[in-house]
Amino acid sequence: xxxxxxxxxxxxxxxxxPVTLRCHQTENHRYMYWYRQDPGHGLxxxxxxxxxxxxxxxxxxDGYSVSRSKTEDFLLTLESATSSQTSVYFCAISRxxxxxxxxxxxSWLTVV
Amino acid sequence: xxxxxxxxxDLILQEGANSTLRCNFSDSxxxxxxxxxxxxxxxxxxxxxxxxxxxxxxxxxxxVATERYSLLYISSSQTTDSGVYFCAVELNYGGxxxxxxxxxxxxxxxxx
Numbered sequence: 001x002x003x004x005x006x007x008x009x010x011x012x013x014x015x016x017x018p019v020t021l022r023c024h025q026t027e028n029h030r031y032m033y034w035y036r037q038d039p040g041h042g043l044x045x046x047x048x049x050x051x052x053x054x055x056x057x058x059x060x061x062d063g064y065s066v067s068r069s070k071t072e073d074f075l076l077t078l079e080s081a082t083s084s085q086t087s088v089y090f091c092a093i094s095r096x097x098x099x100x101x102x103x104x105x106x107s108w109l110t111v112v
Numbered sequence: 113x114x115x116x117x118x119x120x121x122d123l124i125l126q127e128g129a130n131s132t133l134r135c136n137f138s139d140s141x142x143x144x145x146x147x148x149x150x151x152x153x154x155x156x157x158x159x160x161x162x163x164x165x166x167x168x169x170x171x172x173x174x175x176v177a178t179e180r181y182s183l184l185y186i187s188s189s190q191t192t193d194s195g196v197y198f199c200a201v202e203l204n205y206g207g208x209x210x211x212x213x214x215x216x217x218x219x220x221x222x223x224x
Contacts, residue, residue: 033211042198043214058211090155098143098162101200101212103155 003027004104006091012110019078021107023091025071032074033058033092033101034066043090049074081111114139116215118199124221125189133184133218135199143202144175145212146184150195158184158197189222196220 003026013019023032033048035058045058047066055066063085065077078085091104115138125131135144146158159166159173161182166173170189175182186193196219200212 040216042216043200045211045213048211059213088153100157100160101145102157103147106153106155 004091004093004102006089006104006107008107009105010108012112013081015082015111016080019081019109019111021076021089021091021109023074023076023104025074025091025093027093027095027102028071029093029095030071031094031097032068033094034064034074034076035090035092035103036060036087037090037106038087046076046089078109081109083111085109086111114141114201114203114213116199116201116213118197118215118218120218121216122219122221124223127189127191127222127224129189129222130185130187131189131220133186133197133199133220135182135184135201135215137180137182137199137201139180139203141177141180141201141203143212144177144182145200146173146182147198147200148193148195149198149217150192155198186220189220191222191224194220194222 005024007022034046035043037043044060049055049068067075089107094101117136119134148156161173161175163177170187172185196217198217199215
């Protein structure tokens with residue numbers, strides 16, 4: 001199993017509060033990704049990183065920001081959580097492009 | 113945008129039966145991967161297969177990129193094969209990014 005740890009694994013938060021999800025990898029992979037999974041939509045890319053301090057938007061990036069100050073950590077921040085951001089969030093990593101992608105175990109976020 | 117369609121959407125099998133899952137995509141791709149999401153939500157990479165055929169135990173996959181489809185074969189199915197199978201592709205825009213677009217999945221239930 002790829003060494004990917006997501007935290008927290010479960011969180012309930014109130015509308016309007018900031019939330020940060022952390023993805024930590026021990027594989028020294030260059031690429032890291034944040035996806036969200038919702039019924040009827042499958043998995044959709046939020047943001048990804050192709051190196052330290054190098055990030056780019058995915059298809060559903062509105063309302064989210066990311067940071068990567070170290071190879072091993074990729075943070076996803078919801079500046080002001082909304083109910084529409086209730087979802088399961090998956091971190092993923094890959095060594096290079098055109099290569100296998102490995103997923104973390106997911107973080108269940110509920111915004112009430 | 114690219115369309116990734118998976119069929120069938122749902123499938124029920126008796127243990128020991130064989131099955132074929134299909135993934136059609138609407139544009140040229142340079143990356144295609146198959147994933148299995150188990151009932152606990154964990155996403156496991158099964159195959160990285162932009163073209164050709166690969167086998168791993170009871171599972172095999174074939175991608176015919178020129179005809180824009182991929183097939184996942186499951187032989188002698190077991191109850192542990194239950195879950196959702198996702199196909200994911202990356203568009204071929206001349207530069208690789210590993211930004212995968214996921215299909216909506218095939219829900220497989222294997223009954224003892």
